[in-house]
Amino acid sequence: MMGVEYISSDFYFGGCDTVTLAKKYGTPLYVMSEDYICERCKEIGEDFLGKYENTRAVYASKAFLTLEMCRIIEREGLGIDVVSGGELYTAIKAGFSMEKVIFHGNNKTIDEIELAVKHHVGRIVVDNLYELELLNSVAQAFGKKMKILFRITPGVDSYTHKYISTGQVDSKFGIPLKGNIIEQGVKKAMEASNIELMGFHFHVGSQLFDNTSHIKAVKILVKLIKNMKEEVGFITKELNTGGGFGIYYAEGDEPKPLKYFTDAIMNTVKEECNEKDLCMPQVIIEPGRWLVGQAGITLYTVGSIKEIPGVRTYVSVDGGLPDNPRPALYDAKYEAVVANKMDQEKKQLVTIAGKCCESGDILRVDLEVPFLEPGDLLAFKSTGAYNYSMASNYNKIPRPAVVMVRGGENRLIVKRETYEDLLRNEL
Numbered sequence: 005m006m007g008v009e010y011i012s013s014d015f016y017f018g019g020c021d022t023v024t025l026a027k028k029y030g031t032p033l034y035v036m037s038e039d040y041i042c043e044r045c046k047e048i049g050e051d052f053l054g055k056y057e058n059t060r061a062v063y064a065s066k067a068f069l070t071l072e073m074c075r076i077i078e079r080e081g082l083g084i085d086v087v088s089g090g091e092l093y094t095a096i097k098a099g100f101s102m103e104k105v106i107f108h109g110n111n112k113t114i115d116e117i118e119l120a121v122k123h124h125v126g127r128i129v130v131d132n133l134y135e136l137e138l139l140n141s142v143a144q145a146f147g148k149k150m151k152i153l154f155r156i157t158p159g160v161d162s163y164t165h166k167y168i169s170t171g172q173v174d175s176k177f178g179i180p181l182k183g184n185i186i187e188q189g190v191k192k193a194m195e196a197s198n199i200e201l202m203g204f205h206f207h208v209g210s211q212l213f214d215n216t217s218h219i220k221a222v223k224i225l226v227k228l229i230k231n232m233k234e235e236v237g238f239i240t241k242e243l244n245t246g247g248g249f250g251i252y253y254a255e256g257d258e259p260k261p262l263k264y265f266t267d268a269i270m271n272t273v274k275e276e277c278n279e280k281d282l283c284m285p286q287v288i289i290e291p292g293r294w295l296v297g298q299a300g301i302t303l304y305t306v307g308s309i310k311e312i313p314g315v316r317t318y319v320s321v322d323g324g325l326p327d328n329p330r331p332a333l334y335d336a337k338y339e340a341v342v343a344n345k346m347d348q349e350k351k352q353l354v355t356i357a358g359k360c361c362e363s364g365d366i367l368r369v370d371l372e373v374p375f376l377e378p379g380d381l382l383a384f385k386s387t388g389a390y391n392y393s394m395a396s397n398y399n400k401i402p403r404p405a406v407v408m409v410r411g412g413e414n415r416l417i418v419k420r421e422t423y424e425d426l427l428r429n430e431l
């Protein structure tokens with residue numbers, strides 16, 4: 005029995021001692037729990053896919069994407085959605101089934117469209133009519149017929165930070181319902197030689213705790229489905245309702261179970277379709293953050309500590325803005341623990357600062373911690389989504405490594421960048 009003592013003083017994650025992980029791989033370090041990801045996939049299976057017929061779930065990979073993540077998602081039976089050529093390339097390299105890929109984006113380049121057509125991705129979510137024409141001509145050149153959905157701006161507000169709200173009328177994403185652009189689009193898509201229109205997509209926003217935006221958007225979309233049937237004779241086969249399901253980051257967050265959203269979506273689709281005498285389309289969900297957010301933590305080592313008497317104490321760590329831009333970008337709040345002092349009483353209030361040359365590089369204001377000294381290990385929780393994927397090399401800081409843990413085992417899935425890596429493309 006190695007150290008009962010250890011268990012009481014060190015923070016364990018995915019069955020692994022984080023102090024040992026930090027020693028083995030260095031810090032800053034992203035740690036992802038495969039068990040957690042699998043649990044979330046199981047919940048999707050039980051509460052959505054298994055409960056409702058004719059449904060699909062697709063992981064919004066922009067939250068966290070690596071080759072290994074693609075393999076896990078494929079094994080768990082989900083599809084994947086990508087929003088760029090680079091994300092698509094990752095899925096291709098991982099050997100992900102292309103028919104289970106959905107390609108989003110409000111300005112896909114010709115190169116990206118060509119890559120998608122060449123590999124015949126399952127669905128392209130067409131954002132605008134310019135893209136529709138572009139896609140049709142590329143598909144023609146490749147001799148393929150591409151299945152598409154139209155992204156619709158449902159015109160509903162969501163209760164979240166404005167940078168992650170996407171369904172409102174004034175949005176860069178999707179086709180507005182005002183005017184008759186969508187009718188034109190549907191007609192054009194039905195006539196296009198190399199396109200098969202399957203239905204519609206919306207995504208109302210992210211980190212939502214309330215299902216009302218989804219419900220409102222579904223009602224608006226079912227109305228559209230009816231109008232398109234009556235006006236242009238288009239029968240909708242698929243309705244993709246996006247992601248956005250919120251998770252726990254810090255005190256005050258009250259996340260709901262997945263089924264709170266999916267039951268509401270399915271009940272609304274059913275009721276609205278019954279009422280309008282329409283066949284139920286296939287319903288698709290696209291969770292990103294919900295699937296991986298709480299599956300990840302980031303480990304940092306404490307360096308300098310600056311006490312400004314009567315003002316505050318700054319505790320600086322060896323990472324920050326480059327590995328987690330969300331506090332600076334969205335005022336995102338995270339919880340953190342001192343991973344090597346779990347048994348010690350919290351005695352002081354400190355502010356955790358990153359190491360960048362930006363005053364805004366603050367990871368957390370007013371964190372209650374035990375007495376801290378240089379060399380202590382901090383574990384920031386819920387960093388699995390939009391951290392690694394949003395990381396930069398600002399200040400020429402190499403990106404951290406990513407370690408996957410499962411049942412007490414650990415394995416490196418992304419190597420730490422080196423200074424050489426930083427200069428790889430410089431001439």
Ligand SMILES: *Cc1c(COP(=O)(O)O)cnc(C)c1O
Pocket residue numbers: 064066067108207209210211246247248249290291292293294
């Ligand atoms: C970002 C995104 C998602 C996932 O959003 P989460 O809030 O991470 O669940 C789903 N669909 C589309 C189109 C997106 O852009």
